[in-house]
Amino acid sequence: MVQLTQINQSLWEMPQPLGLFSGDLFDRGSDYLSAFKALSQLSNLRHRHAESFLLTHSLELFLKSFLVAHGTRKSELGRKALRHNLSHILDECDRVPIPQVPMLRALCNQLSEMNSDFDLRYPSGYNLSIPKPDFSIPVADALITAIKPFVDNARVKAQLNYAADTRHLKGCKIRWSD
Numbered sequence: 001m002v003q004l005t006q007i008n009q010s011l012w013e014m015p016q017p018l019g020l021f022s023g024d025l026f027d028r029g030s031d032y033l034s035a036f037k038a039l040s041q042l043s044n045l046r047h048r049h050a051e052s053f054l055l056t057h058s059l060e061l062f063l064k065s066f067l068v069a070h071g072t073r074k075s076e077l078g079r080k081a082l083r084h085n086l087s088h089i090l091d092e093c094d095r096v097p098i099p100q101v102p103m104l105r106a107l108c109n110q111l112s113e114m115n116s117d118f119d120l121r122y123p124s125g126y127n128l129s130i131p132k133p134d135f136s137i138p139v140a141d142a143l144i145t146a147i148k149p150f151v152d153n154a155r156v157k158a159q160l161n162y163a164a165d166t167r168h169l170k171g172c173k174i175r176w177s178d
Helices: 018-040 045-069 086-094 104-114 133-169
Strands: 005-008 011-014 173-176
Touching: 011 133, 018 045, 018 133, 045 086, 045 104, 045 133, 086 104, 104 133
Parallel strands: 011 173
Antiparallel strands: 005 011
């Protein structure tokens, strides 16, 4: 049973179930990957930093969705090692373990190096060697295929538990406390 706190007559608060959060991370990663694919279709080299940022952030969200589907709490995702370093996040996924995805380690390492000083977000003078979309898109798509069943399973379990835990609160609003 989850901890529900009544805020007022029609408002309750509870921590967001991890399976729902995992699904939200996965969905947001899909949004960023779709944006990356759309921008990369423009074939305008002026947008390569923006493209790489979108790709990097999508991979971060996918990997974190996998971790959360396996019980990693939101607060643990905020640790310095797991913030935005794809290589460290993938290391953590390997401990679960994550299904093998060809070239994922190489892509994560390259993007982590590029973004180590937030070079994808801010001008730094660092000469970036940006991975081409025809290399990165198949890797990202393979990652989705590998982790989606885990995320979907966690999401469905969380939806069922959430429905059972809150069925007595029909008509009330429930917000996440975390």
